[in-house]
Amino acid sequence: MHLSKVDLMAYFLKVGLTSQYSILLRMKWSQQNQQQRRKFAAAFLAFIFILAAVDTVEAGKKEKPEKKVKKSDCGEWQWSVCVPTSGDCGMGTREGTRTGAECKQTMKTQRCKIPCNWKKQFGAECKYQFQAWGECDLNTALKTRTGSLKRALHNADCQKTVTISKP
Missing domain, CATH: 1.20.5 (Single alpha-helices involved in coiled-coils or other helix-helix interfaces)
Structure with a gap:
């Protein structure tokens, strides 16, 4: 109570x-x-x-600055192939260019790397997955195999499939 x-x-x-x-x-x-x-x-x-x-x-807290608006008259970057600094693989550079009258930067150089274990025969920036070697052709005395594109570095222009031969 x-x-x-x-x-x-x-x-x-x-x-x-x-x-x-x-x-x-x-x-x-x-x-x-x-x-x-x-x-x-x-x-x-x-x-x-x-x-x-x-x-x-x-x-x-600082206010986040607004993202820079991409100028509409600037073209996309177009890149050259990667050129090794020494030898045929390892670190190198590639050149980029773009068009546009209002673009502050129309050329630039970028560092790049070419893997040393890739087959350079089809371009240093293209990697292929190869099938097993075929039987020896009696007419040509060559074995052949086909590779399909696995990866293209830096948006390189690579063939979809390639064929190689060996004695």
Whole structure:
């Protein structure tokens, strides 16, 4: 059963409790109310602190600059084949060009790499997957096999299928 303060005071007077007990009871209620107020104040301050922290973080974020709009009159980059710096494979460079009157840059050089384990016969930027060698042709005395394009580096212009022969 839950009684209000007034009900309890009336009960104490009815049963003849002295005013000292009622004073003690009021002090206890006062302490409970004070504890509740402290908890509320602490929660409120924590809430305010969190709001301030979030606001500070939001204010500290830089606005992302808008992406540069590609000029419509600039053409696509056209790239030359990769030319090795030394030998026929490894690191090298390739030249890129594009057209357009308003383009700030119409030529640039880019580093590239030609894998050393690729067959250079069909272009250094074209990789083929080859089938097994066929039987020896008695008329030509050659074995042949066909390769299909597996990968083209740097958008190279490669043949879809190639055929090689060996004695």
